[in-house]
Structures are given as C-alpha cells and as structure tokens.
Amino acid sequence: MNIQQEVNNLKKELVFLRIKKVTQQKTENHKIKKIQHQISKINQLHNKNKYSYND
Incomplete structure (x- = not known):
C-alpha cells in the first residue's frame, strides 16, 4: 500500500x-x-522525504 492510499x-x-x-x-x-x-504525520514525513536533497 502506498502513502496516498493510506492517507x-x-x-x-x-x-x-x-x-x-x-x-x-x-x-x-x-x-x-x-x-x-x-494523517498529519504521514504527510509531514512524505513532504520531508520529497523535498530532501540527495547528495
């Protein structure tokens, strides 16, 4: 199950x-x-991972 489905x-x-x-x-x-x-926690983690820089 992906993040969007869970939300x-x-x-x-x-x-x-x-x-x-x-x-x-x-x-x-x-x-x-x-x-x-x-819901809030999942969204926060998703956004954090989405916008984190991969060096």
Whole structure:
C-alpha cells in the first residue's frame, strides 16, 4: 500500500467517524483525533522525504 492510499483510507475512516458523531451514534471520539494525527504525520514525513536533497 502506498502513502496516498493510506492517507485516503484514513480520510475515509475519519469521514465515517464524523458522520457517526453528527448522527449521535455510538462513537469513539478519541479515534478522530488519533486519525487526524496519523494523517498529519504521514504527510509531514512524505513532504520531508520529497523535498530532501540527495547528495
């Protein structure tokens, strides 16, 4: 699984959790923050590697 696919999967899961929260179904609110953090971390690492100089 590549980086973009992983980010897309996490975003999908995030949307489903937000929908559950809005519809007042049983949600695990801590997962929302955790997934946001994971997405951010993956993007940071990807951008760091993308723009690093290879000497």
